[in-house]
Amino acid sequence: MTFPIVRHRRLRQSAAIRGMVRETVLTVDDFVQPIFVAYGSGIKKEISSMPGVFHFSLDNLEEEVKEIVELGIPAVLLFGIPESKDSVGSSAFAENGIVQEATRKIKSLYPDLLVIADTCLCEFTDHGHCGMVHTFERDGHVCGDVMNDESLGLLVRTAVSQAKAGADIIAPSNMMDGFVQAIRAGLDENGVSHVPIMSYSVKYASAFYGPFREAADSAPQFGDRKTYQMDPANAREALREAESDVLEGADMLMVKPALAFMDILRMLRDQFDLPLVAYNVSGEYSMVKAAARQGWINERAIVTEMLLGMKRAGADIIITYFAKDAARWLREGK
Numbered sequence: 001m002t003f004p005i006v007r008h009r010r011l012r013q014s015a016a017i018r019g020m021v022r023e024t025v026l027t028v029d030d031f032v033q034p035i036f037v038a039y040g041s042g043i044k045k046e047i048s049s050m051p052g053v054f055h056f057s058l059d060n061l062e063e064e065v066k067e068i069v070e071l072g073i074p075a076v077l078l079f080g081i082p083e084s085k086d087s088v089g090s091s092a093f094a095e096n097g098i099v100q101e102a103t104r105k106i107k108s109l110y111p112d113l114l115v116i117a118d119t120c121l122c123e124f125t126d127h128g129h130c131g132m133v134h135t136f137e138r139d140g141h142v143c144g145d146v147m148n149d150e151s152l153g154l155l156v157r158t159a160v161s162q163a164k165a166g167a168d169i170i171a172p173s174n175m176m177d178g179f180v181q182a183i184r185a186g187l188d189e190n191g192v193s194h195v196p197i198m199s200y201s202v203k204y205a206s207a208f209y210g211p212f213r214e215a216a217d218s219a220p221q222f223g224d225r226k227t228y229q230m231d232p233a234n235a236r237e238a239l240r241e242a243e244s245d246v247l248e249g250a251d252m253l254m255v256k257p258a259l260a261f262m263d264i265l266r267m268l269r270d271q272f273d274l275p276l277v278a279y280n281v282s283g284e285y286s287m288v289k290a291a292a293r294q295g296w297i298n299e300r301a302i303v304t305e306m307l308l309g310m311k312r313a314g315a316d317i318i319i320t321y322f323a324k325d326a327a328r329w330l331r332e333g334k
């Protein structure tokens with residue numbers, strides 16, 4: 001007995017049919033555009049390793065935010081570069097901190113644009129770690145341990161001050177044990193219980209963050225983040241991290257980075273019902289930009305394929321430095 005040839009190509013013969021049977025569609029509602037806000041005035045400074053991404057001072061923020069709103073992008077993720085740093089990251093939770101001020105400014109200009117506040121200390125600490133550290137000397141080198149439980153209180157203060165400044169979503173990114181529970185309780189006790197938590201549940205200790213550390217001036221001054229971020233070799237551990245965040249009250253789960261961790265996105269999608277966020281990180285952006293500048297790749301086609309892959313893998317939301325470009329391309333494509 002012979003089988004007939006299965007005619008897969010019947011469904012690919014025209015653009016109209018391909019459109020009807022397409023399983024995954026990108027829309028502008030999928031995207032979050034990160035923004036870096038810096039102290040000073042008149043600043044719009046391009047980050048050298050991330051062409052097209054800038055540091056903005058508060059007075060120059062309006063132009064960027066206006067463009068984002070006009071493109072229909074629903075949300076921004078704010079990172080702050082403070083004026084001064086100290087061992088506990090005080091300016092992360094200062095009432096007039098850079099993220100708090102930027103949040104107030106954006107919400108006053110565009111109340112409907114969602115502001116997601118990254119809640120961490122590493123941009124604000126002089127040692128560049130995501131929490132308080134206990135330092136000591138070993139063999140003539142400065143070493144340090146990040147103190148988990150002592151850091152939670154500072155993260156809670158940061159989250160509460162961001163929410164009170166008007167942040168719509170709190171996104172804690174430090175991977176301390178118990179951080180979601182602590183921040184949830186802090187928000188609830190301080191009159192901002194309506195603010196959801198987008199947890200960086202599964203954050204790998206990744207080389208793909210390199211350009212961001214230039215952008216946020218947050219490279220650790222000693223040691224690395226491997227005691228609190230995950231080993232890229234591990235997948236089951238991602239389920240344990242995500243499960244504890246769900247139990248602690250996270251409203252959304254995130255996988256970061258995205259490109260080398262598509263299987264993790266898929267695992268979390270299959271295992272949990274919460275909205276899932278993929279963070280298309282700085283290194284993933286810079287590689288594409290560099291190759292595109294050389295004329296080695298078609299940037300639009302590559303980026304579209306990457307973002308589509310993240311969505312197909314299970315992401316509902318994609319944080320990406322390409323958000324403005326992708327929104328423009330979607331508009332042009334119609």
Ligand SMILES: [Zn+2]
Pocket residue numbers: 120121122123129130173174
């Ligand atoms: Zn951090």
